[in-house]
Amino acid sequence: xxxxxxxxxxxxxxxxxxxxxxxxxxxxxxxxxxxxxxxxxxxxxxxxxxxxxxxxxxxxxxxxxxxxxxxxxxxxxxxxxxxxxxxxxxxxxxxxxxxxxxxxxxxxxxxxxxxxxxxxxxxxxxxxxx
Amino acid sequence: xxxxxxxxxxxxxxxxxxxxxxxxxxxxxxxxxxxxxxxxxxxxxxxxxxxxxxxxxxxxxxxxxxxxxxxxxxxxxxxxxxxxxxxxxxxxxxxxxxxxxxxxxxxxxxxxxxxxxxxxxxxxxxxxxxxxxxxxxxxxxxxxxx
Numbered sequence: 001x002x003x004x005x006x007x008x009x010x011x012x013x014x015x016x017x018x019x020x021x022x023x024x025x026x027x028x029x030x031x032x033x034x035x036x037x038x039x040x041x042x043x044x045x046x047x048x049x050x051x052x053x054x055x056x057x058x059x060x061x062x063x064x065x066x067x068x069x070x071x072x073x074x075x076x077x078x079x080x081x082x083x084x085x086x087x088x089x090x091x092x093x094x095x096x097x098x099x100x101x102x103x104x105x106x107x108x109x110x111x112x113x114x115x116x117x118x119x120x121x122x123x124x125x126x127x128x129x130x
Numbered sequence: 131x132x133x134x135x136x137x138x139x140x141x142x143x144x145x146x147x148x149x150x151x152x153x154x155x156x157x158x159x160x161x162x163x164x165x166x167x168x169x170x171x172x173x174x175x176x177x178x179x180x181x182x183x184x185x186x187x188x189x190x191x192x193x194x195x196x197x198x199x200x201x202x203x204x205x206x207x208x209x210x211x212x213x214x215x216x217x218x219x220x221x222x223x224x225x226x227x228x229x230x231x232x233x234x235x236x237x238x239x240x241x242x243x244x245x246x247x248x249x250x251x252x253x254x255x256x257x258x259x260x261x262x263x264x265x266x267x268x269x270x271x272x273x274x275x276x
Contacts, residue, residue, distance in 0.1 A: 015162060021160070024160045025160050027156070028153075028156045028157040028159075028160045028191065029157070029190050029191050029194070030191055030194060030195070031190075031194065045211075054215050054218075055187070055190050055215075055218070056160075056161075058187060058218060059160075059161045059185070059187040059190075060161065060162075062185070062186050062187045063161055063162070063163055063185070063187075066185075066186065071165055072165075072167075072177070073165070073167065073168070073183055073184070073185055073186055073225065074183075074225055076186045076222060077221065077222055078219070078220065078221045078222070079186070079187075079219070079220055080217070080218070080219035080220075081217065081218055081219075082216065082217045083214070083215055083216060083217065083218070
């Protein structure tokens with residue numbers, strides 16, 4: 001059983017998705033929106049290049065929260081996020097978080113996912129069972 | 131132009147998804163999750179699961195198909211060219227395991243205008259073959275310039 005206390009930082013999760021990660025995520029999730037996998041299409045709709053799936057980055061946020069609670073997938077009870085900046089492949093993603101409160105064996109963790117200065121997921125809140 | 135809100139409260143036909151062991155493994159590998167409960171039946175059973183268990187965010191794979199018809203419904207009339215996925219919440223219940231048959235129903239919770247943007251909020255509720263709730267999702271799409 002994991003121990004978490006208010007104010008504590010959770011271990012940072014650092015992942016650099018390779019060029020083809022969005023293709024693999026599309027296959028795993030069923031989301032083949034071309035803005036994630038086709039550079040020509042992405043540029044034609046005004047994006048700098050293909051962008052990461054927001055739900056992939058939310059998946060990393062979920063992974064970081066569950067791992068902070070000991071790694072059992074059952075421990076993650078709720079996750080709420082806002083998608084803001086666009087995520088790019090081949091750039092390191094850092095998921096960090098801080099425990100806001102612990103009550104009745106449940107911890108609430110504030111989580112952020114960033115690529116450098118660009119916060120791609122913010123105001124995220126995870127509830128984990130300890 | 132005033133935003134159309136007639137679709138608030140509308141529900142769409144349920145979709146059903148049978149969870150497969152290899153699909154769970156594929157999803158876990160993409161996220162870089164190494165816990166053997168997502169790959170190995172014996173490890174999953176030893177941890178108290180009926181079968182290989184899905185990572186929580188695998189819920190996207192089985193619940194999103196129910197949302198497709200809702201997002202493209204002409205009564206909802208969402209402008210896709212100006213739409214972004216603004217926010218997402220999931221609340222998990224029973225774990226989803228290999229062999230589960232998961233039924234998802236989508237509903238339009240809210241459509242409203244704020245600061246010149248349209249907010250389209252949908253809910254999906256997914257239940258397993260025993261009728262237990264597996265996950266409840268709230269999907270917020272934001273359309274600029276309505």
